Amino acid sequence: MEVLSSTTTRAAPVFGVARRRRSEDAIRVGLLLAALVSVLTTTGIVISLAREAIGFFADVGIGEFLFGTDWSPIIKPQSFGVLPLVGGTFLITGIALLVAIPLGLGSAIYLSEYAGPRTRRRVKPVLELLAGVPTIVFGFFAIVFFTPTVLVDLLGMDLNLFNALSAGIVMGFMVMPTIASVSEDAMSAVPASLREGAFGLGASRVQTSLRVVFPAALSGIVASIVLGASRAVGETMIVLIAAGQVAALTADVRDPMYTMTSFIAAIGKGDVATGTTQYKTIFAVGALLFAITLVMNLISIRFVRKYRQVYE
Amino acid sequence: MTQSRPSPSESTFDVGAVALEGTPSPRPVKPDRNAIFELEGVNVAYSGKPAVRDITFDVAANEITALIGPSGCGKSTLLRCLNRMNDLVPGATVEGRIEYHGQDVYGAGIDPVEVRKRIGMVFQKPNPFPKSIYDNVAFGPRVLGMKGDMDELVEEALKRAALWDDVKDRLKDNAFGMSGGQQQRLCIARALATGPDVILMDEPCSALDPISTGKIEDLMMELRESYAIVIVTHNMQQAARVSDMTAFFTVELEEGGGNRTGRVVEFDETERIFTNPGDPRTEAYVTGKVG
Amino acid sequence: MSATIGAPRRSARLRGTAFKVLLLSCIGISAAMLGTLLIKMGVEGVGQISPSFITDYASFVADKAGIRAALLGTLWLMAVCAAFIIPVGVATAVYLEEYADDSRWWNRAIEVNIQNLAAVPSIVYGILGLAFLVRGPFGVGQVVLAGGLTLGLLVLPVVIITGREAIRAVPPSIREGSMALGATQWQTIWRQVLPAAIPGIATGLILALSRAIGETAPLIMVGAATFVAFDPSLNSTFTALPIQIFDWISRPSNSVNDYASLAAGGIVVLMILLLAMNAVAIWLRNRYEQKW
Numbered sequence: 001m002e003v004l005s006s007t008t009t010r011a012a013p014v015f016g017v018a019r020r021r022r023s024e025d026a027i028r029v030g031l032l033l034a035a036l037v038s039v040l041t042t043t044g045i046v047i048s049l050a051r052e053a054i055g056f057f058a059d060v061g062i063g064e065f066l067f068g069t070d071w072s073p074i075i076k077p078q079s080f081g082v083l084p085l086v087g088g089t090f091l092i093t094g095i096a097l098l099v100a101i102p103l104g105l106g107s108a109i110y111l112s113e114y115a116g117p118r119t120r121r122r123v124k125p126v127l128e129l130l131a132g133v134p135t136i137v138f139g140f141f142a143i144v145f146f147t148p149t150v151l152v153d154l155l156g157m158d159l160n161l162f163n164a165l166s167a168g169i170v171m172g173f174m175v176m177p178t179i180a181s182v183s184e185d186a187m188s189a190v191p192a193s194l195r196e197g198a199f200g201l202g203a204s205r206v207q208t209s210l211r212v213v214f215p216a217a218l219s220g221i222v223a224s225i226v227l228g229a230s231r232a233v234g235e236t237m238i239v240l241i242a243a244g245q246v247a248a249l250t251a252d253v254r255d256p257m258y259t260m261t262s263f264i265a266a267i268g269k270g271d272v273a274t275g276t277t278q279y280k281t282i283f284a285v286g287a288l289l290f291a292i293t294l295v296m297n298l299i300s301i302r303f304v305r306k307y308r309q310v311y312e
Numbered sequence: 313m314t315q316s317r318p319s320p321s322e323s324t325f326d327v328g329a330v331a332l333e334g335t336p337s338p339r340p341v342k343p344d345r346n347a348i349f350e351l352e353g354v355n356v357a358y359s360g361k362p363a364v365r366d367i368t369f370d371v372a373a374n375e376i377t378a379l380i381g382p383s384g385c386g387k388s389t390l391l392r393c394l395n396r397m398n399d400l401v402p403g404a405t406v407e408g409r410i411e412y413h414g415q416d417v418y419g420a421g422i423d424p425v426e427v428r429k430r431i432g433m434v435f436q437k438p439n440p441f442p443k444s445i446y447d448n449v450a451f452g453p454r455v456l457g458m459k460g461d462m463d464e465l466v467e468e469a470l471k472r473a474a475l476w477d478d479v480k481d482r483l484k485d486n487a488f489g490m491s492g493g494q495q496q497r498l499c500i501a502r503a504l505a506t507g508p509d510v511i512l513m514d515e516p517c518s519a520l521d522p523i524s525t526g527k528i529e530d531l532m533m534e535l536r537e538s539y540a541i542v543i544v545t546h547n548m549q550q551a552a553r554v555s556d557m558t559a560f561f562t563v564e565l566e567e568g569g570g571n572r573t574g575r576v577v578e579f580d581e582t583e584r585i586f587t588n589p590g591d592p593r594t595e596a597y598v599t600g601k602v603g
Numbered sequence: 604m605s606a607t608i609g610a611p612r613r614s615a616r617l618r619g620t621a622f623k624v625l626l627l628s629c630i631g632i633s634a635a636m637l638g639t640l641l642i643k644m645g646v647e648g649v650g651q652i653s654p655s656f657i658t659d660y661a662s663f664v665a666d667k668a669g670i671r672a673a674l675l676g677t678l679w680l681m682a683v684c685a686a687f688i689i690p691v692g693v694a695t696a697v698y699l700e701e702y703a704d705d706s707r708w709w710n711r712a713i714e715v716n717i718q719n720l721a722a723v724p725s726i727v728y729g730i731l732g733l734a735f736l737v738r739g740p741f742g743v744g745q746v747v748l749a750g751g752l753t754l755g756l757l758v759l760p761v762v763i764i765t766g767r768e769a770i771r772a773v774p775p776s777i778r779e780g781s782m783a784l785g786a787t788q789w790q791t792i793w794r795q796v797l798p799a800a801i802p803g804i805a806t807g808l809i810l811a812l813s814r815a816i817g818e819t820a821p822l823i824m825v826g827a828a829t830f831v832a833f834d835p836s837l838n839s840t841f842t843a844l845p846i847q848i849f850d851w852i853s854r855p856s857n858s859v860n861d862y863a864s865l866a867a868g869g870i871v872v873l874m875i876l877l878l879a880m881n882a883v884a885i886w887l888r889n890r891y892e893q894k895w
Contacts, residue, residue: 261724
């Protein structure tokens with residue numbers, strides 16, 4: 001059969017002269033173009049935000065924007081101080097972290113240091129489910145259940161239907177799975193030899209978890225918190241629904257307040273004409289939001305790289 | 313089937329001389345040897361650091377050539393140069409002459425893909441594709457665009473690999489369901505299906521049990537009828553059992569300790585390497601004085 | 604006081620148990636919250652689920668309102684989203700894993716960029732869609748195409764990251780075996796690596812669509828309408844389940860019109876869709892997971 005080998009030496013040139021494998025090169029270029037879509041996305045975000053924001057800052061001084069405490073872009077007299085929005089964002093984020101950090105870290109420590117495989121199999125889906133609930137559902141839950149039933153009826157609090165506290169607490173539950181899973185990752189990455197060393201010295205599991213594993217995984221844990229905070233800062237629907245639409249610089253959590261995100265959404269809901277100052281506020285606030293979350297994300301990536309490096 | 317070997321008096325090798333360090337032993341003159349691969353002065357380096365130096369030997373049709381030597385002396389590296397699989401390692405450079413049927417494998421304009429079509433390779437750990445037995449064997453011919461009756465081609469390859477009877481009723485089964493020895497024979501069939509004339513084997517039995525090893529060694533002797541085979545092996549007894557020619561590699565340490573470079577110390581008929589080696593280093597290795 | 608060596612003192616044991624209970628309660632509180640949420644939504648909304656709920660259009664009369672346009676809109680958005688993220692996402696993952704040389708700075712920059720995009724707030728993607736797709740250079744208007752592409756850009760990083768993991772899981776020995784037979788790099792990828800990575804890629808795709816299906820903020824920015832009484836198409840204005848739900852949430856309920864229950868009903872449908880998608884993902888993973 002000719003197809004399989006023979007034992008004679010072939011006299012003619014054995015290899016074809018290599019044609020530039022044009023199709024292979026074309027494929028490589030095509031794949032690179034696909035990869036560049038992600039680059040174009042970032043470029044698009046930056047350009048779209050910058051262009052209108054710069055136009056905005058030409059009308060409204062950047063100083064007035066960043067440091068003004070009065071936000072009234074539509075109702076006259078107009079004022080464009082963004083601090084109430086920023087204050088609202090960070091107040092609600094702060095409340096969310098007060099809920100998410102203990103719940104998240106507690107769950108992470110349990111999963112990493114105490115739980116057997118059966119428990120993990122039961123707990124992990126709970127966290128995944130919690131992480132998968134759309135934020136609009138959380139927002140709805142806040143105003144139909146959490147505020148009226150828990151805060152008002154159960155705890156007897158006297159507050160507005162739309163308030164920062166309810167939004168913040170519910171948001172904490174939304175953020176908690178992020179903190180739990182990244183922290184658990186970091187703690188599981190701590191080598192068993194460290195734990196064994198501690199147990200061998202007679203340390204209890206409590207002492208080992210808190211004094212050996214936790215500090216060893218610290219950069220990953222910090223990364224998880226920064227990541228969770230970033231998600232809270234960027235979250236829209238929970239605050240849009242549950243925290244109301246009032247721009248006021250206040251620390252009273254029982255009051256309603258705008259955040260950067262809910263303001264953008266509220267404006268976006270209406271049909272704003274291109275080129276108006278109202279339209280441009282979307283981009284100015286959006287640019288500030290993007291800048292803040294970008295810094296937080298870069299910090300978090302830095303910390304993740306640190307903890308991965310140590311043990312790899 | 314036995315093969316006649318030339319008597320020692322036909323060789324030009326002088327038993328009493330000690331080989332000079334680095335000088336390859338002169339090749340034995342056998343009139344009917346049919347060299348497919350010729351290597352001369354081959355150096356391989358990874359990112360500038362030499363891995364093997366000054367390699368000279370040849371590979372002939374209808375022979376099994378064994379590359380033996382201690383770990384880390386570059387036998388596998390050298391083997392992978394023959395079918396340009398080393399190209400896949402970033403920073404690998406090859407100098408010297410490697411000729412396949414008189415053509416420089418590393419010549420300008422030679423496409424490595426073309427090279428690999430003519431030369432088959434079997435790896436240390438059997439690596440069948442996660443497909444059916446049939447599709448494993450048919451993969452090579454399909455990607456190379458070979459024409460003809462695929463069923464016949466697959467059957468022929470499996471027969472030559474002594475696997476046909478085991479699998480002829482379950483060609484559609486997943487290859488992963490086979491034993492290690494069967495998987496390795498499947499990998500051999502897969503390599504045969506593209507019609508090569510040389511088969512490179514990189515420690516093909518080291519992951520297998522003794523019975524499977526024996527079957528593969530028998531298979532190698534059968535395949536020798538139609539192919540040239542180059543085998544890298546750690547198992548000296550295996551080399552002594554199956555091969556016709558043997559190249560003994562050793563490793564040299566750079567002064568200042570650091571880089572290890574492999575070289576061929578001796579290349580000769582297997583029987584002579586094992587009973588009457590010329591170089592003391594070869595003798596030390598084959599008699600087990602050094603590992 | 605214990606007399607035997609090795610038995611922990613009562614105070615230490617109590618501390619250990621208290622700590623364990625504390626940790627478990629963290630999980631317990633979260634689970635309770637989840638349970639309460641699901642039950643509350645179920646109780647409020649299940650009553651709304653009926654064939655007419657699914658086939659009716661929205662209406663100001665709550666009893667007559669249904670999610671037909673919203674459900675169709677969501678399905679259209681998912682189709683456009685998937686049609687975008689599958690080729691672009693998989694191609695990017697293949698490029699980064701099989702072709703990109705890590706020593707080159709631009710390849711590393713692409714990687715970092717994708718990690719950043721994964722954490723950009725979803726409303727910023729909405730702003731991008733508003734500025735570039737709805738208005739601006741492409742200017743297609745407040746249509747399904749714009750909404751679908753905006754969601755696609757949002758979840759693209761998920762597809763890329765999970766796709767890369769799936770491709771990376773294919774062992775190098777498979778690639779070596781293929782190349783040694785004389786296959787080219789692309790032949791190896793197309794015929795060996797990708798087929799082996801498909802279960803992982805499909806799981807990532809479902810993960811991405813699960814995320815996209817519940818997103819509201821980007822759709823608000825892109826101008827999804829709230830009152831749509833027709834079946835949408837690629838070039839028409841549209842509504843979607845989250846938008847319709849949001850509209851009902853925003854209306855105060857009174858004795859005549861119970862919008863809150865409608866919203867809950869919409870949420871139940873949304874959650875059922877999500878659960879179905881995740882069930883498919885889990886089934887895929889169990890059935891096709893390759894153990895090398």
